[in-house]
Amino acid sequence: MAFQTKATIASFGGKLLKLTHQASSTDCEMALNLYLPPQATTNSLHKVPVLFYLSGLTCTGDNCSEKGFFQHGASQKGIAVVYPDTSPRGLKIAGEDDGWDFGTGAGFYVDATAEPWSKGYKMYTYINEELPKALFGAFEQLDSSRVSITGHSMGGHGALTLFLKNPGKYKSVSAFAPISNPINCPWGKKAFTGYFGESAQEKWKEHDATELIKKWSGGPLDILIDVGTGDNFYKQSQLLPENFLQSAEQSGHKDGVNVRFQPDYDHSYYFMASFADEHVNHAAKYLFA
Amino acid sequence: MAFQTKATIASFGGKLLKLTHQASSTDCEMALNLYLPPQATTNSLHKVPVLFYLSGLTCTGDNCSEKGFFQHGASQKGIAVVYPDTSPRGLKIAGEDDGWDFGTGAGFYVDATAEPWSKGYKMYTYINEELPKALFGAFEQLDSSRVSITGHSMGGHGALTLFLKNPGKYKSVSAFAPISNPINCPWGKKAFTGYFGESAQEKWKEHDATELIKKWSGGPLDILIDVGTGDNFYKQSQLLPENFLQSAEQSGHKDGVNVRFQPDYDHSYYFMASFADEHVNHAAKYLFA
Numbered sequence: 001m002a003f004q005t006k007a008t009i010a011s012f013g014g015k016l017l018k019l020t021h022q023a024s025s026t027d028c029e030m031a032l033n034l035y036l037p038p039q040a041t042t043n044s045l046h047k048v049p050v051l052f053y054l055s056g057l058t059c060t061g062d063n064c065s066e067k068g069f070f071q072h073g074a075s076q077k078g079i080a081v082v083y084p085d086t087s088p089r090g091l092k093i094a095g096e097d098d099g100w101d102f103g104t105g106a107g108f109y110v111d112a113t114a115e116p117w118s119k120g121y122k123m124y125t126y127i128n129e130e131l132p133k134a135l136f137g138a139f140e141q142l143d144s145s146r147v148s149i150t151g152h153s154m155g156g157h158g159a160l161t162l163f164l165k166n167p168g169k170y171k172s173v174s175a176f177a178p179i180s181n182p183i184n185c186p187w188g189k190k191a192f193t194g195y196f197g198e199s200a201q202e203k204w205k206e207h208d209a210t211e212l213i214k215k216w217s218g219g220p221l222d223i224l225i226d227v228g229t230g231d232n233f234y235k236q237s238q239l240l241p242e243n244f245l246q247s248a249e250q251s252g253h254k255d256g257v258n259v260r261f262q263p264d265y266d267h268s269y270y271f272m273a274s275f276a277d278e279h280v281n282h283a284a285k286y287l288f289a
Numbered sequence: 290m291a292f293q294t295k296a297t298i299a300s301f302g303g304k305l306l307k308l309t310h311q312a313s314s315t316d317c318e319m320a321l322n323l324y325l326p327p328q329a330t331t332n333s334l335h336k337v338p339v340l341f342y343l344s345g346l347t348c349t350g351d352n353c354s355e356k357g358f359f360q361h362g363a364s365q366k367g368i369a370v371v372y373p374d375t376s377p378r379g380l381k382i383a384g385e386d387d388g389w390d391f392g393t394g395a396g397f398y399v400d401a402t403a404e405p406w407s408k409g410y411k412m413y414t415y416i417n418e419e420l421p422k423a424l425f426g427a428f429e430q431l432d433s434s435r436v437s438i439t440g441h442s443m444g445g446h447g448a449l450t451l452f453l454k455n456p457g458k459y460k461s462v463s464a465f466a467p468i469s470n471p472i473n474c475p476w477g478k479k480a481f482t483g484y485f486g487e488s489a490q491e492k493w494k495e496h497d498a499t500e501l502i503k504k505w506s507g508g509p510l511d512i513l514i515d516v517g518t519g520d521n522f523y524k525q526s527q528l529l530p531e532n533f534l535q536s537a538e539q540s541g542h543k544d545g546v547n548v549r550f551q552p553d554y555d556h557s558y559y560f561m562a563s564f565a566d567e568h569v570n571h572a573a574k575y576l577f578a
Contacts, residue, residue, distance in 0.1 A: 010517065010551070010552070010553040010554040010555065010563070011559045011562070011563055013563070015553075066356050066559070067355050067356055069358055069562070071563075072358070072361070072562075228299065230299060263299070264304075270355070273300070273360075273361075274299070274301045274302070274360075
């Protein structure tokens, strides 16, 4: 489906495109931001790799493109960055705007199977299939064979699960303060109860990074995760990176998961901005391997 | 007057302090952000130089600390950054909230002489005297002998005029899309009419960078200015950097003013973020001379 370009903004030598397109998986118009680094705007024959950045609860693709500082490193390395939205918008499903941690702005990167959410809450398919297909069809500068993924909080969960569910599809993964074990935290339990139903426990596990890593057979892992020790959601046991780490160790992937506890950092974009360059560099290592 | 620390946020290895203090010049409590780079937080005996960043119309000290990425370069160089507010708040002067370009959020870095604004709209004295005195009294890590100044739009006007009115006080100055000749643009005419009165033309000139540079006798200049060619306010002749440049040339300071027209960049924080490192480096050249 064709994209509409709502705005083109100069940023770090490249262009940030504010795009919308009609998406069938989410049954609505979706907005996103696409950062094209200078390498992709000055020479349209030069294909650049792509980093998907998945946002956290309540966010749109705008927050991180304004505050996350990914364009800084992406410009230097020559990587395009995709900032999608976090849910369908305006489906008029009863209750979709009742809370900030479920429904609008809280799609959790799953395909809902429970009514009424199964109508358009298909963020897994949207991010993993429909959006990249549309982007690679519309922007010939983007190299579909070199894609990495990262994200924050709910988006860190999305990045880890999409990576672990699709061996080989993403060249690398990293995450900031990811919801690492959603089936065991309040946010995840609420979301999965709503999107899958309380009894669909096997379905829950299919979207839980701590469960998924147990079954990983895609070769050596190199997962970079940053968590701030001053992060209130970490302290409230919403993130549970220790569970992910333990699961990685028990399944023989201890050396493949690098969880860095960053002293004093909180859950905000100040935290992400501080380490964005390092996550872009982590992706670049594999995108340019 | 003592500062209250409302929040301490880890950022690029240092700390962003959200401060408030009671200010006499503005007759109200003022909020600001102070970024202490790692060099100032790990060793309190090590004094760091200070860069004042003056914000534009409608902004508070928060916008640039979230979106401007000055902390990135400031952290590397070891420079503290002060992000003050743009006006007094809550003085309950009739009309102070009627427009976004006058009154609240639009103090224009002048000391108002006309009633009723002369009561607390004393942002010149606040930024140039009261705030630095308070900060250097409260934070012994800050080196009062090494101070530079920069700013955006109305804050670019503030940076240029404070620098030019106080030879030797600021080690360097730079500006993003500054209102360079306020006495000849709509924003400036409205503000100066309100704060000084329509007939006080000599007073107007005392706060106009294009006028001030004609009288500069403080030695060689090295003023860095970036303006985006896609900036709508530039196109609408609110900024008039050409007037400043012409005035500099006519008064023998051609080589001391470097106005860079940046292709396609707009008036937003995307623009500032893209060149923040270069402005920090410009300040560092003089702060560490």
